Amino acid sequence: MAERERLGLRLRIFLFFALIVCLSAVAIGAGTWAAAVRLGPEALPHLVLTGGSAWFVIALAALLIWQKFDENVARPIVALSHELERESTATAARAGVNTAPARYLGALGPAIERATGALSEERAATAARIAAATREAETAKARLESVLSELKQAVIICNREHLILLYNTEAVRLLGVPETVGLGRPLSTLMRDEPIRHALERVEARYRAGRHLAHPDGLSIAVLTTTATGERTLAGRLGLIVDGTGGEVSGFAISLGDVTQQIEAASARDRLIWDMIDTLTPPLAALAAMGEILVAPGAPEGEARAAFDAAVAAESHRAAEAIATMAERHAGLRSGVWPMEDTYSPTLFACVVGRLPMSLQGRVRVEGEGLWLHAETYSIVELLAHVLKRLMPGTGAVALAAERRGGNVAVDLLWGGEPVSLATLEAWLAEPLDHALGHLTGRDVLARHRTGFLPNRAPDGRVRLRLPLRAPIHDHEGAPAMPLPRRPEFYDFDLMNRALPADLAGQDLRHLSYVVFDTETTGLNPSQGDRIVQIAGVRIVNGRLLRGEVFDELVNPGRPIPAASTRIHHITDAMVANRPPVEPVLRRFHAFARGAVLIAHNAAFDMRFLGLRQAEAGVRFDHPVLDTVLLSALISDPTAEHTLDALAERFGVTLLPEERHTALGDSIATAMVFLRMLDLLAARGIRTLAEAQEASDTMVALRRRQSY
Amino acid sequence: MARSVLIVEDQDSMALVLEHLVRREGCEPGVARDCATALEAIAAAAPDLVLIDADIEERSGLDLCQRLRADPGLVGLRVLVISARCARLDVERAFALGADAFLPKPFAISDLGATLRALLEPDAPPQAPEARHG
Known part of the structure; x- marks a missing residue:
């Protein structure tokens, strides 16, 4: 125009x-x-x-x-x-308009120059603003990710439908099974949902009534629940997520910690106290009455008196025994009230040295290997620093060391010269420590840790003040047990607006949750005894392939793997020798695939193998299933090849050579192919799960007819 | 004629103490070690008062108390319950199940004597005034 x-x-x-x-x-x-x-x-x-x-x-x-x-x-x-x-x-700022041809057009040229100059300046400023905002958003996201991944509290964010939008590594650790923690999964698969719903109801009521403005807890509330299996007790807080001020409730965030130990310890303590009352009262009540009777006028005499004396002796003995039993039980209790944790001795010693005045710091040395131990670190640091402050004016250099001692780890203060007297040490321990500990004395800290200082001499002749502490609870040697990537796709806020699919059939293919999986087997004939040796799968949620949420397990097939099969999948008998049989793996995979549509390349084959032992495993793989072979046949040239390699090539999916022909690698390749097929399927009017399944069924019928 | 008191107690020393104190009040004590024996003794001897330690036999003393109160033939029988469990709820439960008086363990022997005397007075009200509530 x-x-x-x-x-x-x-x-x-x-x-x-x-x-x-x-x-x-x-x-x-x-x-x-x-x-x-x-x-x-x-x-x-x-x-x-x-x-x-x-x-x-x-x-x-x-x-x-x-x-x-x-x-x-x-x-x-x-x-x-x-x-x-x-x-x-123009999308970006340019050099400007060439106004040379306008030299005979009077003021038009300069006016245009000014106008375009202003335009390009504005454009540059906008671009800069966008770039800055993007950087800020990226930084905030990275910060959130790192905070969440380092946080020692499990954090889970859910939308209104209780589907998980975000979780951190600690949540996976705390709630156990990685195959059930995942984006878009219902919270109820992880923990008992009722207490959460109850807490949510209360805090929502508070919000709707406007009471949160004056409430000391605002929009948060305490929750106490258990893991889905009831094995662990979880305590924490739930916070309501509200869009803007006074807006709609869009979801909630929960931070949780494992309080199983604390609660067990507290109830064990309670039980101990009640048992103590119950076992001590009868002998003490009898003793008190007998004492009164024996000193009152008209006290029994002769034979009667002898019976009383015997009863007094018997009840005294019983009371003493009861006390001894209780003391033993008390010693066996885990100290649950104080937040004890595993700590590394060099870290602990560095903190101790840091608490000393500058004049003393230079005279403290850390010796020997670093060891893990279990303690309430803050109070132990304060205690050691306090003892050093009192001790060091009278000694030369002091060394700090940790040493394994039986089942414990001892922290030693070592110096050359005179030992400190027990009376002096006791006096130091009677002094209050830091204010933050609420006038706690050194003796209190020792009592909490059920330990005390042992003064003796080290083998090298130095004076040693030894403090035995508990060995660590967790195993810190070797590699960390968590195989999860450090920052996988742990969140998806697009899920914020999505409900639990009530009717999968009518759902848009793009919004369904999928588990794309692959099995490796001992051979191709399940009816002739071939078995699964590996199951792997990866999740697709909201059109995103979640490489951080994968299932990959080897299975002991209970029979030798033929060399021909090993050549294909490189899984040997030795690799599966110590692996579980198929049943528990099927159960875990079933949990991993809960609520999802299953996808496999040539799904019939894999479904056959899954179905073979599902009864023994006590599960049923009755998920909707899609097959990338059939879907490919729907959208491509009838003569085209439908092998996974051919599809990968056609859809531009590249995998590392070492990923290819592994169950997980093939699952990922299949998932990527599937995601790229979605547009082509939509172009053929296949948009919902029902449409995809119907078209697949037609394709199956067609192929069957062709093969006869 | 001396009043008779049946002591239901399985702890030897406490039975010794209670026997001594009952005798000191001028009553005739009998001792049953468990609920079944107690029921037999009550049926056989018809005591004026039953002194039940609620803590006997997995705390079945209160069950005994309830059974005695359910028997219309034992309307005049006085029941004194002693127990180491003496929280407000435990005391209330003892009275609800038919105790005339409750004494927490450990007790002062003078309190026991006074309670016994009060319960055994010819016109004693159903609940002894000295009975202590936890």
């Missing part, structure tokens, strides 16, 4: 000049004719010559003027409009 108008401008000007030439021709013609009528035919040749010359001059002038006009006005305007057009559609 604009192109035609621009061409039209020069044409219209040309036509205007042409019209002038034509009109002058008409005027001259008319004049010549009028003169010829009056002057007679003999004057005609002169008149024609004069008129023709005049017209020629006019035409020539018009041509010249048009040429100049075209060159200096029309063409520059066209050129400028081109430039402006380009400028307006």
Whole structure:
């Protein structure tokens, strides 16, 4: 449209000049004719010559003027409009508009220059603002990720439908099974949902009534629940997520810790106290009464007195025994109230040294290997620093060391010279430590840790003040047990607005949750005893392939793996020798695939193997199933190949060579192929699960007919 | 004629103590070690008062108390319950199940004497005034 108008401008000007030439021709013609009528035919040749010359001059002038006009006005305007057009559609700041052609257009050129200059400046500023905002968002996201992954509290964020939008590594550790922690999964698969719903109901009621504004807890509330299996007790807080101020409730965040130990310890303590009352009261009640009777007037005498004496002795003995039993039980209790944790001795010693005045710091040395131990570190650091502060004015350099001692780990203070007397040590321990510990003395800290200082001498002759502490609870040697990537796709806020699919069939293929899986087997004939040796799968949630949420387990097939099969999947008998049989793995895979649509390349094969032992495993793989072979047949040339390699190539899916032909690698490749198929399927009107399954069924029928 | 008191107690020393104190009040004590024996003794000897330690035999003393109260033939029988469990709820339960008086263990021997005397007075109200509530 604009192109035609621009061409039209020069044409219209040309036509205007042409019209002038034509009109002058008409005027001259008319004049010549009028003169010829009056002057007679003999004057005609002169008149024609004069008129023709005049017209020629006019035409020539018009041509010249048009040429100049075209060159200096029309063409520059066209050129400028081109430039402006380009400028307006440019995506980034450009060098500016070339206004050279506009030199005869007066102030137009400079005005355009100013306008485009302002435009490009504005554009650059906008681009900078966007870049800054994007950087900020990225930083905030990275910060959130790192905070969440380092946090020692399990954090889970859910939408209103209790589907998980975010979780951190600690949540996976705390809630156990990685195959059930995952984006888009219902919270109830992880923990007992009722207490959460109850807490949510209360805090929502508080929010709706506006009471949260004055409430000390605002929009948060305490929750106490257990893991789905009930094995662990979880305590923490739930916070309501509200869109803006006074907006709709869009979900909730829960932070949880494992309080199983604390609660067990507290109830064990309670039980101990009650048992103590129950076992001590009868002998003490009898003793008290007998004591009174024996000193009162009319006390029993002779034989009766002897019976009383025997009873007093028996009950005293019983009470003493009861106390001894209780003391033993008390010693066996785990200290659950104090937040004890595993700590590394070099870290602990560095903290101790840091608490000392500068004058003493240079005289403290850390010796020996670093060991893990279990303690409430803050109070132990305060205690050791306190003892050093009292001790060091009277000694030379002091060494700090940790040593394994039986089942414990001892922390030693070592110095050359005189030992410290027990009375002095006791006096130091009676002094209060830091304010933060609430006037706690060193003796209190020792009591909490059920330990005490042992003064003796080290084998090298130095004086040693030894503090036995507990060995660590967790195994810190070797590799960390958690096979999870450090920052996998742990969150998906697009799920915020999605409900639990009530009716999968009508759901858009793009919004379903999938588990794309692959099995490796001992052979191709399940009916002839071939068995699964590996199951792997990967999740797709909201159109995203979650490489962080994978299932990959080897299975002991209970029979030798033929060499021919090992050549394909590289799984040997030795690799599966210590692996579980298929049943527990099927159960775990079933949990991993809960609520999802199953996808496999040539799904019938894999489903056959899954179905074979599902009864023994006590599960049923009755998920909806899609097959990438059938889907590929729906959207491609009937002669095309449908092997996974061919599909991967056709859809531009590349995998590392070491990933290919592993169950997990093939699952990922299948998942990527599937995601890229979705557009092509949609183009053929296949948008919902029901449509995909119907089309697949047609394809199965067609293929069956062709094969007969 | 001396009043008779049946002591239901399985702890030897406490039975010794209670026997001594009952005798000191001028009553005739009998001792049953468990609920079944107690029921037989009550049926055979019809005591004026039963002193039940609620803590006997997995705390079945209160069951005995309830059974005695359910027997219409034993309307005049006084029941004194002693127990180491003496929280408000335990005391209330003892009275609800038919105790005339409750004494928490450990007790002062003078309290026991006074309670016995109060319960065994010819016109004693169903609940002894000295009975202590936890």
